[in-house]
Amino acid sequence: MAGALKKDRATSSANAVTADLVAVLVAVTEGEPKIMTIANDGALPSGPFEFAHRSLQTGLRAWVEAQTGHPLGYVEQLYTFADRGRAGGAKSPHSISISYLGLTREDKVGQGFEAHWSGWYEYFPWEDQRAGLPASLAKTLTSRLRAWAKSAETTGLQRQRWQRAAITFGLDDREWNEELVLQRYELLYEAGLIPEAVRDGAAATTVIPGKPMTGDHRRILATGIARLRAKIKYRPVVFELMPAEFTLLQLQRSVEALAGRLVHKQNFRRLIEQQQLVEETGAIAADTVGRPAKLFRFRHGVLAERAIVGTKLPLSRT
Amino acid sequence: MAGALKKDRATSSANAVTADLVAVLVAVTEGEPKIMTIANDGALPSGPFEFAHRSLQTGLRAWVEAQTGHPLGYVEQLYTFADRGRAGGAKSPHSISISYLGLTREDKVGQGFEAHWSGWYEYFPWEDQRAGLPASLAKTLTSRLRAWAKSAETTGLQRQRWQRAAITFGLDDREWNEELVLQRYELLYEAGLIPEAVRDGAAATTVIPGKPMTGDHRRILATGIARLRAKIKYRPVVFELMPAEFTLLQLQRSVEALAGRLVHKQNFRRLIEQQQLVEETGAIAADTVGRPAKLFRFRHGVLAERAIVGTKLPLSRT
DNA sequence: TGGCTTATACTTATCCTGAGCATAATCGAA
DNA sequence: TTCGATTATGCTCAGGATAAGTATAAGCCA
Numbered sequence: 001m002a003g004a005l006k007k008d009r010a011t012s013s014a015n016a017v018t019a020d021l022v023a024v025l026v027a028v029t030e031g032e033p034k035i036m037t038i039a040n041d042g043a044l045p046s047g048p049f050e051f052a053h054r055s056l057q058t059g060l061r062a063w064v065e066a067q068t069g070h071p072l073g074y075v076e077q078l079y080t081f082a083d084r085g086r087a088g089g090a091k092s093p094h095s096i097s098i099s100y101l102g103l104t105r106e107d108k109v110g111q112g113f114e115a116h117w118s119g120w121y122e123y124f125p126w127e128d129q130r131a132g133l134p135a136s137l138a139k140t141l142t143s144r145l146r147a148w149a150k151s152a153e154t155t156g157l158q159r160q161r162w163q164r165a166a167i168t169f170g171l172d173d174r175e176w177n178e179e180l181v182l183q184r185y186e187l188l189y190e191a192g193l194i195p196e197a198v199r200d201g202a203a204a205t206t207v208i209p210g211k212p213m214t215g216d217h218r219r220i221l222a223t224g225i226a227r228l229r230a231k232i233k234y235r236p237v238v239f240e241l242m243p244a245e246f247t248l249l250q251l252q253r254s255v256e257a258l259a260g261r262l263v264h265k266q267n268f269r270r271l272i273e274q275q276q277l278v279e280e281t282g283a284i285a286a287d288t289v290g291r292p293a294k295l296f297r298f299r300h301g302v303l304a305e306r307a308i309v310g311t312k313l314p315l316s317r318t
Numbered sequence: 319m320a321g322a323l324k325k326d327r328a329t330s331s332a333n334a335v336t337a338d339l340v341a342v343l344v345a346v347t348e349g350e351p352k353i354m355t356i357a358n359d360g361a362l363p364s365g366p367f368e369f370a371h372r373s374l375q376t377g378l379r380a381w382v383e384a385q386t387g388h389p390l391g392y393v394e395q396l397y398t399f400a401d402r403g404r405a406g407g408a409k410s411p412h413s414i415s416i417s418y419l420g421l422t423r424e425d426k427v428g429q430g431f432e433a434h435w436s437g438w439y440e441y442f443p444w445e446d447q448r449a450g451l452p453a454s455l456a457k458t459l460t461s462r463l464r465a466w467a468k469s470a471e472t473t474g475l476q477r478q479r480w481q482r483a484a485i486t487f488g489l490d491d492r493e494w495n496e497e498l499v500l501q502r503y504e505l506l507y508e509a510g511l512i513p514e515a516v517r518d519g520a521a522a523t524t525v526i527p528g529k530p531m532t533g534d535h536r537r538i539l540a541t542g543i544a545r546l547r548a549k550i551k552y553r554p555v556v557f558e559l560m561p562a563e564f565t566l567l568q569l570q571r572s573v574e575a576l577a578g579r580l581v582h583k584q585n586f587r588r589l590i591e592q593q594q595l596v597e598e599t600g601a602i603a604a605d606t607v608g609r610p611a612k613l614f615r616f617r618h619g620v621l622a623e624r625a626i627v628g629t630k631l632p633l634s635r636t
Numbered sequence: 637t638g639g640c641t642t643a644t645a646c647t648t649a650t651c652c653t654g655a656g657c658a659t660a661a662t663c664g665a666a
Numbered sequence: 667t668t669c670g671a672t673t674a675t676g677c678t679c680a681g682g683a684t685a686a687g688t689a690t691a692a693g694c695c696a
């Protein structure tokens with residue numbers, strides 16, 4: 001297996017790195033998305049990938065189970081990135097973080113552990129657009145973004161910056177796009193408007209609301225939220241976050257919680273029903289306000305029956 | 319940063335691993351998708367992540383540029399997985415592979431290197447459905463899959479296997495889904511129908527057509543193809559593979575080459591034009607058969623103007 | 637000139653989506 | 667008992683997007 005691209009592996013041990021497994025573990029409780037945090041809510045759970053682990057996912061599952069007392073259900077890989085050795089100098093070994101998105105239910109997690117569930121909008125207040133943004137936050141955000149754009153060297157750059165801010169944050173009559181979680185975080189980081197940026201050397205300014213995290217953890221969380229918001233649109237993953245039986249309104253509230261936006265009730269039901277994602281249990285929800293709702297359960301069959309598609313190509317029949 | 323999840327890092331050096339960067343480098347030439355290969359077309363280009371690299375992407379770009387003599391354009395991360403130490407025993411250090419998808423043009427790559435461009439359908443003959451499958455291949459595939467299903471212990475398992483095969487391969491009047499590249503590869507691997515499976519210990523049988531690769535490289539390639547096939551539907555990435563000017567038919571042929579399916583010509587143009595992805599150059603294609611076509615170029619502006627969305631939620635206005 | 641090939645314009649039926657109206661079922665207070 | 671508040675659920679309707687095709691234009695070559 002020679003080849004110009006294949007460096008001599010004799011040097012490999014000198015290039016050894018350590019690999020960390022980081023988890024964005026999500027649950028939705030009473031219409032609020034939660035994430036598992038440790039270290040006084042300032043970090044995502046993470047542990048080293050060890051020899052004993054047969055695979056990366058095995059490693060992740062191993063310590064999450066040890067942590068929560070319950071087996072991990074749905075898991076998917078998010079992203080891998082290398083720390084820019086901010087701790088030590090060139091001598092310190094590189095560290096690689098491999099992040100995962102996991103979906104569970106809060107009540108499935110045992111007590112007596114050091115981890116907590118935190119609301120994810122505590123870390124990203126601007127991402128919750130269900131009731132619109134609080135006027136104060138909207139005002140600060142806009143003015144800070146405008147100031148950042150203005151502070152560019154040339155008018156060309158100023159326009160570019162403002163256009164980028166307007167697109168990602170839905171300003172100037174643009175649509176809000178809930179999937180741009182990571183782009184928004186990275187813009188705020190570049191603009192020096194969040195604590196992590198200041199920590200990493202940006203000019204100190206008054207930062208924007210939203211709890212910071214250690215290292216790149218908030219960036220990883222943003223990646224996880226973005227992935228989840230995109231995925232609920234074309235895969236039936238919300239059901240991983242629902243109890244066995246639920247009303248359509250509860251389902252809707254969960255989707256809204258994740259997306260950070262409100263959906264049209266009647267059309268939402270039509271969508272769910274026409275895709276035959278759920279079936280009635282026959283039971284009726286108790287202790288509710290208003291007309292009692294039917295209870296539904298997820299039709300696990302759909303996973304086997306079809307490979308859910310979303311074609312956007314004008315395919316030809318012949 | 320204590321926490322039940324955070325193992326003691328004093329042991330980290332004992333858990334050191336090496337990280338490989340693997341590239342699925344794609345080009346489309348004359349309506350055929352190509353990938354860059356080394357080692358007599360049996361491997362994807364790959365190189366170790368080194369201390370000198372500031373980031374993973376930097377590392378990847380570094381050696382790809384060294385290889386092709388041209389800067390790498392569009393790059394995105396694919397997936398990270400850990401080798402199950404198949405080479406040595408428990409003593410051998412874990413190796414992690416971080417794979418990337420890169421898009422270029424064949425003519426941008428310099429000569430005099432050890433790498434080649436190979437047609438990607440040499441590795442996945444069954445993925446090219448543009449002209450339908452060759453009858454012989456279709457027949458072998460179906461009969462082998464049926465045999466595999468039949469060989470299960472119980473009738474329940476047999477039915478399950480056949481259902482899975484039918485869904486992924488579009489049998490029994492099901493639709494062919496071009497995005498299931500990885501699922502198809504993994505099914506064939508499990509069924510022991512490809513050389514890599516036999517190499518890894520499956521019972522020796524006559525394998526199905528399609529060139530094998532070292533290690534997990536064919537699996538990585540499948541991941542890259544799947545990702546690209548999905549992405550061309552909602553992001554304007556095809557244009558990374560096109561020359562500066564092209565006719566709509568050339569664009570269509572490229573899309574078809576990637577998707578492995580034919581598209582409806584008139585509707586394809588309408589789709590492209592209504593999204594305003596291209597603009598006329600004013601010039602006309604030369605030396606063609608039939609009526610000469612207008613030349614178009616990609617409107618780079620769209621990247622800045624909008625964040626292309628694909629909502630599937632019935633959002634509410636209020 | 638007629639036949640072959642590709643380009644491009646237009647049509648038609650159908651399905652999907654956004655938006656809203658209308659009615660049903662329950663509870664609690666007047 | 668009735669009214670109001672609240673949620674559930676059924677249904678309509680217009681507009682836009684899509685699939686599939688027909689028709690015409692514009693080149694080349696025998």
